[in-house]
Amino acid sequence: MDAIKRLRQYVSKASFASAIDRDAAQECIDEIAETNNLKKNLRRVMVTEWVGVYPKKVELKETREADFHGWGNDYEELESGTGNYTVAVVEFDDGTIEMVRADRVRFLDRINQTIVS
Numbered sequence: 001m002d003a004i005k006r007l008r009q010y011v012s013k014a015s016f017a018s019a020i021d022r023d024a025a026q027e028c029i030d031e032i033a034e035t036n037n038l039k040k041n042l043r044r045v046m047v048t049e050w051v052g053v054y055p056k057k058v059e060l061k062e063t064r065e066a067d068f069h070g071w072g073n074d075y076e077e078l079e080s081g082t083g084n085y086t087v088a089v090v091e092f093d094d095g096t097i098e099m100v101r102a103d104r105v106r107f108l109d110r111i112n113q114t115i116v117s
Contacts, residue, residue, distance in 0.1 A: 069091060
């Protein structure tokens with residue numbers, strides 16, 4: 001946890017007049033992430049999105065890769081009531097997080113599992 005102490009020092013030394021040494025802070029963040037296996041345990045996915053401008057040709061295309069964080073639930077208000085559906089919580093390479101419908105995600109790796117009967 002040496003990285004956490006260093007990161008706290010960088011942040012505490014920063015004032016409104018001076019900027020944080022971003023490279024040093026990023027090194028600490030990367031070290032913390034590696035120590036906690038945050039990056040290693042995430043699976044890569046390909047996200048499918050609608051591409052095109054309505055009313056012209058609009059189609060589903062695999063557009064970007066992301067890191068899969070887990071499953072969640074979302075809902076949509078309809079005239080006939082509420083519709084619930086499963087979503088994947090994904091993080092894109094620019095750091096943005098989105099909830100993507102489960103049928104719009106494809107895992108890029110295969111986890112080989114042996115089923116014992």
